[in-house]
Amino acid sequence: MSAVQLEINLEFTPNPMTLKYVFSQPLKVEGSNYYLSKEEAEKYSPMANRLFDVDTVGAVMICQEFISVTYSDRNTMREAHEAVINAIKEQLEACDTVCLPREDSGVEDADEMVTKIQAIIESDIRPSLAADGGDINFIRYKDSIVYVTMMGACSGCPHAQMTLKNGVLTRLQADLPEIEDIVSI
Incomplete structure (x- = not known):
């Protein structure tokens, strides 16, 4: 380029x-x-x-x-x-090469709940975070808790916890009320 x-x-x-x-x-x-x-x-x-x-x-x-x-x-x-x-x-x-593929995405095997969580993140949450220069990476779902990594502008942002709890968790719970919490790791 x-x-x-x-x-x-x-x-x-x-x-x-x-x-x-x-x-x-x-x-x-x-x-x-x-x-x-x-x-x-x-x-x-x-x-x-x-x-x-x-x-x-x-x-x-x-x-x-x-x-x-x-x-x-x-x-x-x-x-x-x-x-x-x-x-x-x-x-x-x-050089046009920007990034090389990584060996492991870190995402655990998908079950029905994981598939639903990932679909909501992809369609509703990721675009909003990207607009502010950030992103979210789903890690796992265990014991009614969603584990994610906040990236880019979201990592270390003073508003990240509010975004996570009031934005991401609220959106996930709207469709999946069995989710009790979300944790950024």
């Missing part, structure tokens, strides 16, 4: 430490790919690996439409933001 053809628009997220970089063209990537360290990024994502070279980048989430970058230092976000845009453009100019 030529970086010349690609426009990158900046969007702010509810998490003051996360910026969302939205693309004019989709990236060649499936799903949401979340990286918390350079070591993890080295294995699975040339793009995330490159972004972790920018000082104060603490987490990277890559989707088709956008990349969310969580910074570890608010005072240097402006300078780091410019470096992130340059790194994205340079990486896309050098």
